[in-house]
Amino acid sequence: MTISQRDSRVIWHPFTQMEIEPEAVGIVRGQGSLLFDEHGKSYVDGVSSWWVNLHGHGHPAIIERITEQLNRLEQVIFAGFTHEPAVELAERLLEILPGYLAKVFYTDNGSTATEAAIKMAIQYWHNKGAPRTKIISFADSYHGDTVGAISASGRSQFSIPFAPLLFDVIHIAPPYEGSQDQSLNELRNALSHKPAAFIFEPLIQGVAGMRLHDRAGLDVLIGECKKQNVITIADEVMTGFGRTGPNFACELLSNNPDIICLSKGLTGGFMPLGATVVSQDIYEAFLANDRSKMFFHGHSYTANPLACTAALASTELLRNPQCAENRRRIENSHKGFAKVLANDPRVENVRHLGTILAFDVKTNATTSYTNELRDKLYIHFLNKGVLLRPLGNVVLCSSAILYY
């Protein structure tokens, strides 16, 4: 029996309708931008395996560092104990993130990174003795799949079954080209309800269909929140580590968020890890002489030493001039291809930012995640040896940055 056949007997896959979708492709090896299946067929990993794989599969520099760490310490409880890779990684992150950020709280994926940020924001106000619980977010945002993260996200097909459980969120229009004023007006209205925090995906809304914000429009929203002391949370789970051009999308903004959530590319795609990085002001609201104000949150694998080591190796690669060079090469190649696509009558809304390229395939059906074109496109590309996961009729490419 093949891996795919054995899989279908025992495994339930994420975001997969097990009844109708084809058997999962059995992958036996990855190298650079390629994945190889059990029959020897290769696929270009055009989605960096869900945006995690930054430098290509099996990068030797990351393998070497993890192997070395494996012989020293594989895991240790992270309450009351610490270790070199976690400390060094926090130092490194604070060095490359905007300067005002002061403390790193580790989790183990993107959903828990945002979930921790939301809980921090709510407990911040509780600890200050002035409780606030309302969250503002964009109407079509996506911040993960745990109940808190889907609560904070826009309402969609993903959230329908859980509607009665989701906490109240004030949704505002994102600052897309043409909707900046509406967005600002809705934010001002939302701010009058004394919210705890505003959470947003900076500059590009991923699951909503790779929709780009107007940069100045987003900056104004963050500035308005700051004026009213509302905590701003940038969910850089997808945009972090060079996807939008600079290391972090927030570098393209002039207003600084109070909390930044990281995951996906953090370890270069080798190990699960999340980080919620906060300003000194947020951190200090949790300090007291008794335990009542501490942050009651933690995961068993928090700051796993192997994951932190992979992140150290990956962030070192990001500093390599070859990485910047390849990033520019991908950006230029996207720019060139965008021009070709712009003349193709079958597609529209061609857009690119950093190493991300996306376009809509024209369709009469209302665009959505379950658009029937999605399956046709997915299979078409797969047959051609390219792994892309269209969001409905939206085709997107997020290439690995540093091939070798």
Ligand code: PMP
């Ligand atoms: N936030 C954003 C912006 C994301 O794109 C994702 C994942 N696609 C998440 C949070 C959740 O991350 P994870 O899948 O690691 O839980």
